[in-house]
Amino acid sequence: MKELTRGDVLHVYGSFGLNMDYTVRLCVRMKDEINGEMLSEAVRNTSKRYPYLSLQMKRDENRIYYEDNPKEIALINDNKRINLNSEESNYHVWAVCYRDDFIYLDIYHGLLDGTGMYMVLSTLLYEYCSRRYGVTDHRGVRTLEDEVRPEEAIDPMDYLPEIDLSNVATPSYTPAFSLEKDAGFHTADLNLMDIEISEADFLKYTSANDASPGTMIALLNARVIDSLYPDRDKKIMGSYIINARPMLGATITHHNCVSTVFLDYSDKIRNMPFDRQCTVYRGKTFIQSDSERVAGAMTFSANRNRLMLDSAPTLAEKYDVFARSLSGGRLLFTYMVSYVGKWKYKAVEEYISEFWTHVPSANALLTEVAAVGGRIFLTVHQRFEEDIIIQSLLDELKRNGISHKVHKNIPADNAHFPLP
Secondary structure, three states: OEEOOOOOHHHHHHHHHOOOOOEEEEEEEEOOOOOHHHHHHHHHHHHHHOHHHOEEEEEOOOOEEEEEOOOOOOEEOOOOOOEOOOHHHOOOOEEEEEEOOEEEEEEEOOOOOHHHHHHHHHHHHHHHHHHHOOOOOOOOOOOOOOOOOHHHHOOHHHHOOOOOOOOOOOOOOOOOOOOOOOOOOOEEEEEEEEEEEEHHHHHHHHHHOOOOHHHHHHHHHHHHHHHHOOOOOOOEEEEEEEEOHHHHOOOOOOOOOEEEEEEEEOHHHHOOOHHHHHHHHHHHHHHHOOHHHHHHHHHHHHHHHHHHHHHOOOHHHHHHHHHHHHHHHHOOOOEEEEEEEEOOOHHHHOOEEEEEEEOOOOOOEEEEEEEEOOEEEEEEEEEEOOOHHHHHHHHHHHHOOOOEEEEEEEEOOOOEOOOO
């Protein structure tokens, strides 16, 4: 039996409490049609390299936990929306699908964050490309030649100091401008739009304005919303997700290890020139990425999660308390941006044509950013009917000379994850 960690517990109980399929589908289009036999061998070797991810989620009357799962990782020749932790996936928390020239990694977000998923995907793609194209360079990629280190499966939040929160005032935050509640958008099922943009064009634009790719996307979102709702009485607040591994000295863990940068769009920032706005957003990101600051925030979160667990002995109570915490956090942000970082595994990059990140409906407006092979792949997720935000964003790209192409507009396709 493997207990939930302090870093993962909020995501697991909170998502079940909100009836959310907390999974991610990484969609990778290769240069040629997929060879199923070679991919099967690649999946088998990848599962061997990550033995600690061969798990089945279970529950008893009071808790959710994992048990080792000796069955093979499922390989499914289809691009349909699948069910993880079910018979279809051999009761595993991850699976691989393929169709035509696409490989899909479906994986449970309650166990891994984006950086952890990239680790698994890089191994899978290397194992496949070594067979399909004769690739031998695996620098930076975990393979069966490497030792499986215990630190890969350790959640650093389990080892942060225990502190007494009884006398610590709970941080107070003002709810941010909401596209659903304040803008009056009509709530709808999650919709995804995949947009490819030129990395050269985009980096030229960001560099000229002292921005990074992630902070630029965040600022463009804020400016678009501000232009549409200039007379709002609440602040536009962005959530920019960053990797907290370096700050916690846990660079190889697969567990959820992220921190949030708060990017407000105040009246003062609104009145600044554009390049100055970019500098401010980079500065905010730099300051809020300080190691001591991040470690302190995550220590608070780990201890808060511990207290919530202690206060909720039954499963029903755990679902409730963590769902309220998760949904309360949503009120703090108008939009979210997540950028794992530029793809680092050069040996397989030339065989990748597209790379899309499809995630759960954690926010009314969320943009996932991936950068592979000289292109940037944006997936804009929205939980409302109106298309004015996305169309305004596309207009902003065009106005600034950033070439782009809309690939598809689809409903959610990340895996279902039924309650065990």
